[in-house]
Amino acid sequence: MHRLWWLGWGGLGFSCGLLLFLLGFRWREAEPERLQGDDLRKFQLIVELVEKYYYRPISQEELIRKAIEGLFRGLDPHSFYIPKELQQQEEAQMSGGFEGIGVEFQIVDDTIMVVAPIRGGPSELLGIQSGDRIVEVDGQNVAGKGITNQDVMRLLRGKKGTKVRVKILRPGEPELLEFEIVRDRIPMHAISFAGKIGDVGYIQLRRFSETSHDELRKALRDLKDAGVKGIILDLRDNPGGYLHMAQRIADEFIAEGKKIVYTQGRVPESNTSYVATSYYSTYEKGPLIVMISPGSASASEIVAGAVQDWDRGLVVGQRSFGKGVVQTQRYLPDSSAVRITFSRYFTPSGRCIQKPFEGMSTEAYERELEERAKRGEFVDETKIAIPESLQYRTASGRIVYGGGGIIPDIFFPIDTTRRLSPCAVSAQNRNVYLISAQAYTARHPELKNRFASAEDFAKNFKVDAELWQIFEQKAQERKVSCSFASDTARRDAEWFLRAFVGKLVFGEEARTRVEMERDIQLKRALRLIPAAEELERTGKLDKERYKALVLKTE
Incomplete structure (x- = not known):
């Protein structure tokens, strides 16, 4: 889960990260100790020996890339190396769009697994779904072959209008499904929907990219002009993005002078604090509900955490992902880059919501959401495993928790009764x-x-x-x-x-x-506008009364 990729022209992009926007930033501390000559000679000798004796031809470039990737695998799940062929596409998708087939993917057990098709993109319109595994591309078997992200890019990237034929293994389908995908411009608007549902404003914010704040500010103004009586901000499955976008978006809801988030790290530049201003203040008063899910991460959790800690609005849904660290990106001379975990972030009450990863393999970390599902956490809030020692208090004294995602004020069990035929x-x-x-x-x-x-x-x-x-x-x-x-x-x-x-x-x-019409979670949220109004007015919430309202038969 920690690293998703967008398939596009010229490369792939990353998701589920919180990126510190530091253009032109320079380290102010002393340079780190450089490798000694013996260490460098040892590394050079190993590269030469593998290049000479390995059973198949392998270039120095590939060996060095693998060594760098291995170095990062020994750190934390959110630090990684970005090859130069991927970096340009990363910048394109964060600034608002790119060309490609339009899927987020991970390589799982040497297979290309679709994490999610990008809404409105060619793959999604053809019916490609989350959980699909791409096993063949243009007649070439790509499963169980030690495939890399670079291999995926080589096979599936292409310009708008070009075609690629894939075969997909889908759970529950006895035969492989075949699709011919015509690559297109991928719509990467941060907001996928903003409009009225009755007298309530509803905004789906899908990512924290460079355009996110401008899009949200316009949506809020339009909805206020339309006379809405409350706002629902839907951050379900929003994997995050830029830290400064999270800060600005939270600022639209939080009153001037209140802390939104602060960060702490090892170097002085990593210690920062973000406080709400008077400039970003489009919706500082009025009922507010923030929807979250297990796919809501990093920047989404900053916004939800600030809203919750100040009792500004009601947070509803399921426990969020639990990514409480910030990355900084550094460019290398060949235009590749490294993304390094730079600091931890904390909500206004002092919570770090990063879930544990020390001593865990990347694979185990990525399976953590599966473990939550097995425990029954998605349908029963009593199965949420958070130590009592991680209790914190909101501005009005309500108990909230750190150490593993944002736990909602009112839990919504995932609906299991409305499966499609x-x-x-x-x-x-x-x-x-x-x-x-x-x-x-x-x-x-x-x-x-x-x-x-x-x-x-x-x-x-x-x-x-x-x-x-x-x-x-x-x-x-x-x-x-x-x-x-x-x-x-x-x-x-x-x-x-x-x-x-x-x-x-x-x-x-x-x-x-x-x-x-079939979004039961949204219907539940709409019923809770009075609860959000009560929380804003009194700082208190009668959870049991509103839980009964949520679970009312549809």
Whole structure:
């Protein structure tokens, strides 16, 4: 989990990190002790021996890169080396976009595993899903071959408009799924949705990139002008990004003079404190809810932690990831870079929310979320394992915890009752919904004029007989071998069709509004606006009363 990669043209990018923005920064302390001649000669001799005697040809460049990567594996899970061919793409995605197939991935057990398709990108629109494993690329087997990130880049990168064919192993599917992906410009807006749900403003913030604060500030102003009675900031699965973006975004909600976050490290430059200003103050008053999940990390946790510690708003969802360290990035002469854990960060109450990693392998650290799931933590908050010794107090005296993520004020169990029907999933696996929507919208260019807005479309568009006939035909052509006769299967399929037609006609807003119909976590958050109002007014929260409200039957 600690290091994700974005597939794009010219390289890959990193995620789930908190990056200190230090352009032009210079160390002020004495230079570290340099390697002695004997050490350098030993390293040089080892490189020469391996280059000469290894069973296959291997270059000095590859050996040195592997040695550097091995050095970082011995440190912490968040420090790493960035090869020069990856660095340019990293900068591109953090500044707002890049070209590629649009997936975040990790190499797990010598296999390319899709962590998440990037919303709106070509892979996501084709139906590629989290957990998919890419086992073949353009006819070449890529599983179990000791594949590296550089290999993935070489095989899958490419310019907009070029194609790549992949075969995917998906849990529950008896056969490999094949996709032809047309590379495209990947939309990397920080905010994927900002709008009203009834009289509440809702903002999905997906990353803390260079554009995040400007996008959020505009969204908050627009929602205030629209007269909303509360704000829900959705940080679920937001893996983090720039530290200064977290500070500015938190500042929009926190009153002037209050501490947002502070950092501590070994060198003087790593010890900093960020205090709210009067300049960033768009929504310092009014009911506020922050949604988090196990995929919310670093910068997301800074914002949620500051809001929670000052009793400014209500934090809801599941325990966050638990990344409480900050990295600084240093460039090397060949344009490669290293990202080094530079300091720990602390919330205003003094919490460091970094989960333990000392003595753990990278693999064990990455499996920590799986261990939480096995314990039942995602459905039962009593299974959260945090020592009582890590208790802290908010400004009003409420108990909060450090040492392993932000624990929400009100826990939302992950919904396990609304699984999609197998038939609906099978059709999605074979990309039936998108191609059906494309065929239908091509016949009906007037759809744009039939609805006043994306919101109007989401409320009023129904799947008619023509669209359903197209869908059944495409499902048969794509060998979806099951029936949609049951109410559940048909309802699920129609939901997908409405979302994809909305995407093609009105863009991501319509698709998101259709998808929100099934977002039980969001529905729960909307019920808690009175709780956020009470917390802001009194500094107190009747958790048991509001828990009952959350668990109310849908």
